[in-house]
Amino acid sequence: MDVFEYIKEKERSLRSRINSLDLKNASDAHLRQLSYFISHSLNNTLNNSWVSRIHLFFEPGSDPDVQSVKNPKVLDFYRDWQTRIGQEVFLGDWMLVDQSRIDRFADVTGDRQWIHTDPERARNESPFGGTIAHGFLILSLLPELTDTVNPERPPYPEARMVVNCGLDQVRFPHPVKASSRIRARTTLKSLTPAKRSVEMVNRIEVEVEGSGRVVCVADSVLKLYF
Template identity: 85%
Template sequence: MDVLEYIREKERSLRTRINNFDLKNTSDTHLRQLSYFISHSLNNTLNNSWVSKIHLFFDSSSDRELQGVKNPKVIAFYREWQARIDQEVFLGDWVAIDQSRIDRFAEVTGDRQWIHTDPERARAESPFGGTIAHGFLILSLLPELTDTVNPKKPPYPKARMVVNCGLDQVRFPYPVKTGSRIRACTTLKSLVPSKRSVEIVNQIQVEVEGSNRVVCVADSVLKLYF
C-alpha cells in the first residue's frame, strides 16, 4: 500500500465513523459544523495535487531506477547493494611503499625525478626529509589496495565481468614518504542499473599508517556485467 492509498483508506474509515453518528439528524449545531468541516477538509486535501504526487517521495528509488530492466541478476544485485550506498564496503590491508617499489615505478614510467629516486639528495634538499612516492604510483595501486583483482576473493562474485571505466576527482592531499604503509577504504557512492550491467561509483580514500592524513582520494567508476 503506497502513501496515497493509505490516506484514502484512512479517509474512508473516518467518513464511516462520521456517518455512524448520524450527524445530519443531530440537534447539536456544533457537531454538524464539525462534520461539515471534516468532510470539506478531506475533499480539499485529497484533491490537492501534492497528495497525488506524495507517493513519489516514498516510492522505492530502486523500483524507479529498475524500470525497463529485466535481467534478474541485475535487479537482484542492484537491490542488494542499493542499501549500502554511503556505507563503507571495504577496508584493505596495509601495503608497504619502499624505495624498491618507487624505483621500479620510476623505471617503468620514466618519471625519475630526484624527489622520488635520489634518497641522499632528498634528505638534504627535500622538505619531506627523504624520498616520496609518485602520486600516480599510489593511484596505480588502487586495484591492489581495494582487493578488486583478487581472483580467489572477487568483490562482486555474481558479476561475470568487471570493467574499469575510469576515475573522477582524483586528489593527492599529502605525500607518501618512503617506508610508509598505506591502505584504502572504499565507500559506495552510487549505482546505476541498465539492461545487462550496473555502473558503480566508489569513493576510495588512501591513508597512511600512524597518521590521520589521507594521501589519495578518488572516485572509481566500475561497470559490472551480468
C-alpha cells in the same frame, strides 16, 4: 521525497518567504504585483495535469532507474547493494611503499625526478626530509589496495564481468614518504542500474599508517555486467 512532494515543499518555502514580507504596508506597487504573480503561477503549476501524472508514475519510495530493468540478476544485485550506499564496504591491509617499489615505478614510467629517486638529495633539499612516492604510483596500487584483482576472491562474484571505467575527482592531499605503509578504505557512493549492467561508484581513500593522513582520494567507476 517524490517529485510531487518536492514541488509542494518548494511551494511552502516560497509562500513562507512571500508572507514574511510586509506587503500591506509596502509602498512599492511592483512588489505587490510580483507577489500576486508568483502565487498565481504556483497554483497553476500544482493544478497542472502533468504534475499529477508525474506523481502517479513515481510512487512514493520508487526508483525511476529501476523501472525499465527486467534482468533479475541486475535487480537482485542492485537491491542488495543499494542498502549499502554511503557505507564503508571495504578496508584493506597495510602495504609497504619502499624505495625499491618507487624506483621500479620510476623505471617503468620514466619519471625519475630526484624527489622520488635520489634519497641523499631528497634528505638535503626536499621539504619532506626524504624521497616520496609518485602520486600515480599510489593511484596504480588502488586495485591491489582494494583487493579487487584477486581471481580467487572476486569482490562481485555475481557479475560475469567487471570493467574499470575510470576515476573521478582524483586528489593527492599529502605525500607518501618512502618506507611508509598505506591502506585503502572504500565507501559505496552510488549505483545506477541498466538493462544488463550496474554502474558502481566507490569513494576510495588511501591513508598512511601512524599519521591518519589521507594521501589519495578518488572515485572509482566500475561497470558490472550480468
